[in-house]
Amino acid sequence: MSITSKLFEYDRSFSCLVGGMDEAGRGPLAGPVICACCIMPLDVMIDGINDSKKVSEKVRERLYDEITDKCLAYGVGIVEHDVIDEINILQATKLGMKKAFENMQVKPEVLLIDAVKVELPVAIRSIIKGDAQSYNIAAASIIAKVTRDRMMREYDMLYPQYGFAKNKGYGTKVHTDAIKSFGSCPIHRRTFIRKFEDV
Numbered sequence: 001m002s003i004t005s006k007l008f009e010y011d012r013s014f015s016c017l018v019g020g021m022d023e024a025g026r027g028p029l030a031g032p033v034i035c036a037c038c039i040m041p042l043d044v045m046i047d048g049i050n051d052s053k054k055v056s057e058k059v060r061e062r063l064y065d066e067i068t069d070k071c072l073a074y075g076v077g078i079v080e081h082d083v084i085d086e087i088n089i090l091q092a093t094k095l096g097m098k099k100a101f102e103n104m105q106v107k108p109e110v111l112l113i114d115a116v117k118v119e120l121p122v123a124i125r126s127i128i129k130g131d132a133q134s135y136n137i138a139a140a141s142i143i144a145k146v147t148r149d150r151m152m153r154e155y156d157m158l159y160p161q162y163g164f165a166k167n168k169g170y171g172t173k174v175h176t177d178a179i180k181s182f183g184s185c186p187i188h189r190r191t192f193i194r195k196f197e198d199v
Contacts, residue, residue: 007135008045011112018042019073019108020136021100023093023116024052024144028169029176029192030162030185031081031152033089035096036143038067038074039108040136046070049138051131052145064146067139074140075103076147081189088191094118112137159185171196 011018019039026033040046046066048059055063068074077099079092087095097118101111110123114130114137130137149168156165162178162185169175169187179188179196 002047004045004047004049004135007049007133007138008042010133011040011135012042014110016109017072017106018110018112018136019104020130020134020138020140021097021111021113022052022131022137022141022144023096023114024141024148025169026089026093027171028189029171029179029196030164030169030188031155032148033079033084033092033096034144034148034151035077035079035093035100036074036140036147037077037097037100037104037111038136038140038143039072039104039106040067040139041070041072042135044070045135046139049135049142051138052141053131055142057149060142060146060149063139063142067142071139073104073106074143075100075105076143077101077103078147081187084189085191090116114141155187159187 021037023035048063077096079096084092101120112134113126115128117126127133131141152164152168161182163174167175176196179193
C-alpha cells in the first residue's frame, strides 16, 4: 500500500464529513505564517498527496492545482509578520487556523489538526505528525506550503538580496549573512532576527 493510500484509508475510517488543517511558515525569519483547511472527497484518491515536506516543489505545485480543483471546500488564513511579532508565533498560528476555518464555505463535522490545539466551533482531533497520517491534513499542508512559497517568490522580487525565492525566509546562511550585511527588510519578523542584527 502506498503512503497516499494509507493516509486516504485513515480518513475514510471516519463515518462523517472530515477535514484537515495544517500550517506553513512557523519557523522562518521573514514573511507570514499560512494556515489552510480543506475537505477532500474520499471516494476518489489523488495519488501523490503526502506531507508537503516530503514532496518536491514541482510536484507540490501540480498537487495544489488538483487539490483546490477537486476538494469539497478549502480556506486559507494568512497572518503577517507584524502580527507574529505582536502576539507570538503560536498565537499567530492559532489565529491563522481560525481564519482558514472561517473562510471555508463548507464546514467539516470533524477537523483533524496537526498537533496544534485551537478552539473552533467543530469537533477537533489533534494528531501528532498528522500530515504524515491524514490525507486531509497532508492536502492542507500542500495548500499552505504552496500559498506561502508563492508569496515568498513575489517578495524575492522586491528584496532580492535575501534569497527568499530559494530559502522562503528560513534562516539559511545566505539569508542570515544578508541580514548582517544589509540589515532587515519590511517583511522580517523583528522578534526572530535580533541575534543576527546585533552581530
